[in-house]
Amino acid sequence: MKNLAPFIVMIAILIAISVVIVVLTNYDLKKKILNKENIDDKMFIILNNLTGFSSEMLKWGIILLFGGIGLIVLEFLPYNENSPLPYGVMTVFVSLGFLTYYFLMKNQKK
Structure with a gap:
């Protein structure tokens, strides 16, 4: 890591x-x-x-925020070097960032 x-x-x-x-x-x-x-x-x-660039900045800000939170969580999780756990945790947190952005934009358009 x-x-x-x-x-x-x-x-x-x-x-x-x-x-x-x-x-x-x-x-x-x-x-x-x-x-x-x-x-x-x-x-x-x-x-x-x-x-329309501000929504693009918001998207990447949210994704990087959740990616950073995923890295912080990985610091406290015990795992083996050969374990796929870090990839799974990062994927979950980045996808949570994408979903957060999606729901924010969906609610903003209503």
Whole structure:
């Protein structure tokens, strides 16, 4: 499990870099669209689609939160090195994160 930590850190760094790139490109695109003089209905649809990024951030925040909780739980569970228990615990916690996000979005749309 200790060899897994650098891998998780690298994945987190790559996700953070990709989030920053998406935020910067969305901002640049919105700025270019708003600087144009002719803004029609199609431009407003594009702008509304670009602002839907907050729910994406919420999704990954919830998933990473539950993944972190799963890692904390694994720290206190006794298991053998060859046991599949850590994979099962992490899968359960990450899926709980996805389900939490799904039910939050389902309730928000109502």
